[in-house]
Amino acid sequence: MPETVAPLYDVVSRLKRIIFNKAYPLAAPLSQSPFFIIGSGRCGSTLLRRMLQANPDIHIPPESYVLGEVGRLFMRNRQMDWHHLVNLVLSTFEYQREFDKFDMDMRALVHQLWELPEQERSLAVILDALYCYHGQQTGQSFTLWGDKTPKNTFELDMLIRIFPQAKFVHLLRDGVDVAASFVSRGLMDDMLSAAKHWQTSVLLSRHFMQQYPKQCMEVRYEDLVASPEQTLQGLCSFLNISFQPNMIASLQHVQHMGDLNAYTHYEKVLEPVSTRNIGLGRSSLSEHDKQLIQQHIGATLSQLGYSL
Template identity: 30%
Template sequence: MTSKQMFFIVGRGRSGTSLLQTILNQHPHIAVAPEAQFVMLLYRKYRRRKFDEKVILNFYQDLFLEARLKNWKIDKTLLKKELLAIDKPDFSKLTHCVYAHYGHQRGKIKPLILGDKNPHYALFVKDLIQIFPKAKFIHLIRDARDNVLSYRNVSFDMKSTTALAYRWNFYHKEILKVSEQYNAQFTRLYFEQLIESPEKELRRICRFLGVGYNPGMLQFYQSVEWDTPWRRNLYKPLDRNLPQNWRQKMSQEDIGAVECVCGKLLSKFSYSVSLSNVTPINYYFIKIFGFFCAGIYTCLEKVIYYFPIRFVAWFLIGYRKLTGTWITEEKSTAGVHA
């Protein structure tokens, strides 16, 4: 696999995406960049542009409107030179160059495999394939009941059980629509199987990416780079008690609500489902209320990128500060340059 190829970790948030990112980053040939949404931020403005030096410099300036790039510890002078040196530049090559810069700054070894972890990009998989036609995708899946339970313990996203269940549905359906068309470029990874059989699943993922397995990946907790309250589990070895927390910690009413909304997709993903907790009256209320709330939220996540990029950047900063997901500085052990 050449460094020109990319892979993306997609799925609903709170499904182990940060865990998988941290594990894969222990591999000497793999660099999965910290979460930043610069690709979609710049896509509408630059996807059809013809890139001369002036446009490349505009791209470079707009790039840092995504405030989370501060966490990448980019050498700005070097990145500018790398962007200007691209032969026959286009949007795909420029965005790839940004990912490659991150990998090289981390001291990764060639051939370099470049990855991206952004749960929100589950809503833009079709666009990502337009940008990177040969990209590979790891579709990460977690039981909807555990996923909803996890979201209710953090400060971001929604608090309604039914709305969170619909959000799980929407995200995975967006991925499935594209993965069924580009099946060879996708692989599914179940959170529960990653926890239960980590070496087996990581060997499979490495084969999918075209790189040899490295046992050091399972020592991920010794070099965590993100010090945030919602990622505390990254500081310790894999906990086999994480799957099926919902059986002990979720009420029967909430279990029924999630299964009512997600039952078909849960079954498709081979999870057991029992709808005995849902009455006919509750069923219709759950469907209407949850669909309305989650639909508006998810639609906003998609359409926001059609607005001018400075407005989008301002909106993202405000949202992250409001919800407590604003990360001003990452604890880095990679030895990269500021």
């Protein structure tokens, strides 16, 4: 198509879709709906990802960071020409700062999505294809993909619109240990900000769980490390996959996990599962920080069964 005609064609194509109300949908039926691990961060979600990724039925790529942004972009532009819409969605992933951890070239995927029949086009199908493509590119064989990005805790309303049948696993950890871990790892500047972040994440997750109880499961970090086999068996049952005993200790698959070896704050994930980090943050607090945390998140800690 000549360069002078292409822009006009795109405008006409978009106007035609607007006039006839043919906006590409967010959701679509999938052969297997995904699952999302949500939580505050520093709650053990990377350890849980390591365990689940050891199951041959599951694939969980590195953190994506942009699912909420992609959803909003798609909604604003879903009457755009399909080729351009695919480019917009995938480029948003590719140009985010951490995409190098995915370690893949998406050109073949782009052409595959361009050729989809009209009736199969949706944001859910693009995202499903992206996550499956990553698993295939890293040599994985799986039936179910998931996502472990704590930022998605603030995008739950968007995720459920894109994937109405998705399942959600809320990983809950003692807010004092979480806040102390954020600060000690240099991921947040002060205990108060970290504690408030934990509280907001927990309250958002629990509110969402009340809305979609059949699609949500809460797992406590303390249970995961103290009784990993029992906890993983329950989680695998929730996800409708078989439990594999090697999920607890296996490290043979970590080279496919992209970001696991890239950051020092993930280093403990490669250690054997143990309870040594339970209460570690609490034991390091100053009296000032104890009073600060008690004042701002004490009620939430108590409500969740964590000591003051």
